[in-house]
Amino acid sequence: MSTDILIDVDNVSRSFGHRDVVRDVSFTVVKGEVLGFLGPNGAGKTTTMRILTGTLAPSRGQVRVGGIDMLQHPTQAKAQLGYLPETPPLNRDLTVDEFLDFCARLRRLPRRQVRPAREQAKARCGLHDVGRRLIGNLSKGFQQRIGIAQAIIHNPPVVILDEPTVGLDPIQIQEIRALIRELGQAHSVILSTHILSEVQAICSHVQIIRRGELVLKAGIDELATHLHGAHLQVAFRRPPPAETLAQMDGVATLHPQGDGRWLVHFDGDTDPTDALVRAAAAGDWGLYELTRPRLSLEDVFLELAGDVPADAPEHAA
Template identity: 80%
Template structure:
């Protein structure tokens, strides 16, 4: 059975003047998916989030939400979305109940259903005991929960969260992550973050954007495997020069790590046999050859790189 596609991004680009911030980005998000959206600062994450939520129009391409075109029918498309920006849009002078009632009305929840929608959102976000308290008197963790509650009060198909755990203490982070995992059972969730451990903890899929281009989308369990097969780590007692190693057919690049070498190669050009033959012929003293499993951080650095990203236009 084919999974239901809730977000479809097709060939989206965005320029500010003559500066291209996003370039031909395409991806989809299916029902029940928790997608971690990763990239260095300035890579295009925030611009993508703004386009997905309809607060910024693309220069080219299209976005559909549950099959509804964001540009052609923005009101209908946005009704399917819940959004938590990095700074939650809270009114600190209202009680939690007052604020959530207000958000429900903004989201066109019928008057007869506002109370039920508010109570359901509070229950899901662990806010049942603080409904009559002023938002300004609550902790940062509770305020973040309120921000999530306003994003789901109308029961949207897709929830978009921008850096949802910034500024929280470890206990609050654990609680918010558990909440996001729970949201993934009933909604599709897009999580923009630069915290790699967060992606590993709560996401089912991850995609990485670099210099305005999407460089990878994969299942979280597939991600390390994606690059594991393209690396060899070898130990040599009498190593040759890096130039000699690089000249072996199939080798794309080499990197020395103390007394070992990390060999990069294309997935369709495994140089293992050639390395063994050259090591024996050259008396390099080959004593170890392994395929290391990379951490998510190593995968991120491999794909995102250290290049200076395209500067992202401020909101």
């Protein structure tokens, strides 16, 4: 395995009863990569994150962190990770310095390294002036920073952040995003989030999970054009019934835009452009727009993630 690969997930599956929540998931994260991990509720994202952090064992497959097998050597593998759950694991009755010293000792840092590690984490997270203040008296933005500081205090090669900007105001969000970008220069970062603009602002790669299976992993620059060649934006003054468009050769799905406009997703091997033009002329549909749009990350996410059943159990995914 390449020394640049810090997380290696190989055919991981997880079942709850007879239901596979995660199915044959495989991916790698390399040094310096900031991976945005996306998925709708019930898609298997949280289960995958729990498997990565060693809090849930896979039913099948293997996870290696820094080349260390998570099941065979969990203590050594977890030492390669820093983790910020959605709710930061903070003790509100301690000062920032006391809490970070406690976290450093939990990470088994030698006594002589505790203070330097704490001061370095504070400096990186903008906490230098609040070391002696009680955590419970600080704002949500500072508490998120403390959560990130405890995740990096042992300088792990991999940092996993779960919804790190939830509940923050716009200024705090910008500050945390800048911090995550800085972390990405020295660590591999996995960012789990529902905020698509956050992925575009921070991440170098994006991964989407749907119904327990990965449907995309791509560089952030690839996403805007990922489905570019497989969509048409059409508009008619006298639009035909949706069924007529849906039955045309090559048309996979239709997304109504209102006022006679449709976003047409077609199979990559069958471009319906010529057929649409001929049908519009023959049917007097009043075709006045036919373009290939550049899709946003939200469009890509909706197209690939799709819908998950409303009864998908939250605890299982």
